[in-house]
Amino acid sequence: MKGKTVLPAVAMTAVSMVLTLAVVVMWLGTAMPWPVALVVGLGIDGGWLATLAYERRLAAQGDHSVPVTVVGWCFGAVATGVLVAHALTVDHSTGAWLAVAWLPLAAKALWLVHGLWERTALTASALGAIRGIQQEARDEAAVARARLRAQAATEETRLTAVTGAGARVARVQARTARTLSDAWSTLEEARDGEDTGRALASVTAPVTPGVTPCWELPVWGPTEPVAAPALEAGPQLTDTALEALVDEIRHSRTPALSYREMAARFRAAGHSASEVRLRAAWKRVAA
Structure with missing residues (x-):
């Protein structure tokens, strides 16, 4: 040089x-x-x-x-x-x-x-050191660019997967909503049909003689939770007393109350009984 x-x-x-x-x-x-x-x-x-x-x-x-x-x-x-x-x-x-x-x-x-x-x-050693530093800087810049490109590609893939999964969930929810809507319409048509009462009577009369059948559609929508009974609601009722109370509440209105209405009035009156015992008492009274 x-x-x-x-x-x-x-x-x-x-x-x-x-x-x-x-x-x-x-x-x-x-x-x-x-x-x-x-x-x-x-x-x-x-x-x-x-x-x-x-x-x-x-x-x-x-x-x-x-x-x-x-x-x-x-x-x-x-x-x-x-x-x-x-x-x-x-x-x-x-x-x-x-x-x-x-x-x-x-x-x-x-x-x-x-x-x-x-x-x-x-000197040659200084020039070599400078070339090494410049090469190291170029290598680091290249690695940083590659890392950013890889992260961008990964994020794009993740967003694509999440978007696809969200779209599939939305389609499943839409199909489920349509199925529920069709089922609800079928139930409404069956309840409002002219022969529904006679069909219910012919089915329930041999099983529960003297009981007027009442078919209520299930609740579909927001519901209010029933408050849990207080621990100090009183002593537990015996089966005989529970049956008498269920029968009294059931026949407190004409026609007789359904199980759901009876259970709601039973809880509202402050009485305490498990769902299993209450439903068993209802079946015995209704039979």
């Missing part, structure tokens, strides 16, 4: 130094002996090279000197000025010489870029 910045700077510096030396020898060689012109060219290139070497030494030590940097840029400006002056004084190829006159300053700029790169360069 270091060669990507230092090699262009070295190449540009060598080209600009050769070009400067050649221009000084060709330009000043006509006005003075060429050895003198060669010394002038080497002086410009030597001063530039010396300041560059000193700058590189300070950079290797982590230091920086403003005066040395200023002197180096001055040598670069002198070399550029020589090239520009030569390009303006020649009679031919002025544009070509001006096109290469910026090479000394370009070489100084490349060394500046290389110095900035050195101050921000990292």
Whole structure:
């Protein structure tokens, strides 16, 4: 990686130094002996090279000197000025010489870029650690995205299942309601039919002689719970007393009360008896 910045700077510096030396020898060689012109060219290139070497030494030590940097840029400006002056004084190829006159300053700029790169360069281990951290962050982000997608899919499946189950329950409830409604209508029609009384009488007369049959439809809807009898309602009735009480309540109205009405009045009067004993007494009285 270091060669990507230092090699262009070295190449540009060598080209600009050769070009400067050649221009000084060709330009000043006509006005003075060429050895003198060669010394002038080497002086410009030597001063530039010396300041560059000193700058590189300070950079290797982590230091920086403003005066040395200023002197180096001055040598670069002198070399550029020589090239520009030569390009303006020649009679031919002025544009070509001006096109290469910026090479000394370009070489100084490349060394500046290389110095900035050195101050921000990292070691291979540091770069490896950074790549590992970045890869770990990408892995965690990918895992988090996968987890969110899986959770979203699971929630979608759950909602679909719950919705389907709710729809099935609603359909079953609707079918049950229709069945109950049809059964209720059938019971209503049977109760309100003209032959219902005769059919009930013919069925119940052999079993319960002297009892007027009364068929009541079951209660379908909200009901009120019957209060439990108090514990201190009194001593338990004997079978004989219970039968007498049931018969009295049953025949307290004409026609005789049904078992449900009798049981309700029995509880309302404050009497206490289990449902089994009360129903057995009713059957004995009704028989």
